[in-house]
Amino acid sequence: MKEEPSQNIENDDLYEHHRFVASDGQIPLRVDKFLMNFIENATRNKIQQAAKAGNILVNDVVVKSNQKVKPGDIVRVVLAYPPPENLLVAENIPLDIVYEDDTLIVVNKPAGMVVHPGHGNYSGTLVNGLIHHIENLPTNANERPGLVHRIDKDTSGLLVVAKTEFALAHLSKQFFDRTTERLYYALVWGNIEGDEGRIEGNIGRSLKNRLQMAVFPEGDFGKHAVTHFKVLERLTYVTLVQCKLETGRTHQIRAHFKHIGHTLFNDERYGGNDILKGTTFTKYKQFVHNCFKVLPRQALHAKTLGFTHPVTGKFMQFDSEIPKDISDCLEKWRTYSEHSKEIEEQ
Known part of the structure; x- marks a missing residue:
């Protein structure tokens, strides 16, 4: 076993306190016992309480205290406060x-x-x-x-x-x-119905995976969240959308679009790094993986920002170009879509 340098969990309220990689010779062992062996001053009760709260993850999945750790497993402990x-x-x-x-x-x-x-x-x-x-x-x-x-x-x-x-x-x-203006460009899986829409649903930490945010449409958990979207371009199996935030919750766009069945393209945390739409042809799968290489992150860009200047009282608006990794990925999809249309017309 070795403990590796921890990394923060971006844009989140959890902080990674420990990260261990089980050695090749690790025998299957309950995660609470595993952590007791390596965390100084840890008690079985504290570790079990951390597991109960959803703060222990094995290979990025929240686990119970009786989960068995196997060789090569990555065990992480995340807590709701930063280290001192x-x-x-x-x-x-x-x-x-x-x-x-x-x-x-x-x-x-x-x-x-x-x-x-x-x-x-x-x-x-x-x-x-x-x-x-x-x-x-x-x-x-x-x-x-x-x-x-x-x-x-x-x-x-x-x-x-x-x-x-x-x-x-x-x-x-x-x-x-909510008097600011924030427009995002996002590439999402699937062909969205309608040219524009509104996604509403409370957003809170997932009860199944503490690294994800989830939508609770009944409003029984989380915080009120609204995202407006407009379709900019349809590219066969993906859609480019403009998103306007009415609220600003953690992972709002990512969680909302997953909720409606259109996960962001190559959003690893929310499953968008799998091929969610398309064909079973090997060439198509290779094409998508090539797109993942060009764009090795979720396809989301905060394009426009507007606010009132605190001193002058003037409303200011700024716009940024779509970064090269997203634009290159879009060009690949445009070429693919044009080719697909040509085949259909033959």
Whole structure:
């Protein structure tokens, strides 16, 4: 067995505290006993309570305390609070700055960059770069300097960051009051019915998988969430949509579209990295896997961001280009779709 460096769980309220990989010689052993052997000062009761709360995962699946650990299994313990040693360090990280003044800064975050540090991932985040670029960023209640909102690690796109306490409060209220404008582009599996629509359903942490958010349409759990969408392009087995957020819940677009049967393309956490639509032909399967290689993350981009400037009172709107990995994937699907139409017309 070896313990590997932990990584934060992006855009989430859980923090990874331990990550173990069972050795090749590991005999099948209950996960609670397995963890007791390697976590200092752990008790059987504490581990069992963590399992009961859904905070122990084996190979990214929530397990009970009697789950058997086998060779090669990845065992993780995630808890709802950050480790105490989580410190912010300024780093000279290149930032794609779209706009900046004395009050705020708008950045275009690339896919793969975590927004703020978490346990096991203290460096290379957007916040690390921001505190190097800007001195004395205001801190919100969650100790995240300047952050008004967040996007997932593997989602690209626009973020606004406050440079003053007043701007932080003003912008935060705009997001709370839902007066901001946020438009996302998403490539989803399947051919969506209708040219536009509205998805409504409470979003909360999944009761089956703590790393996912789930939709609770009866409103008995989670927080109210609404996503509006408009179809931009139909590409045979996938659809390009524009999403307008009425609310801003964790993984909102990802969870909502999975709920209606149109999981985001190559969204590994929600099952979009499987071939969910299409044919059984080997060539088609190879085509999709080639698309996955071109776009090795969920097909989601925060394209447009609008808000009222805290000082001038002017409504400002920013737009970003679709990143190359998504545009390259779209071109592949356009070529495939045109070829499919030609075959049908013959």
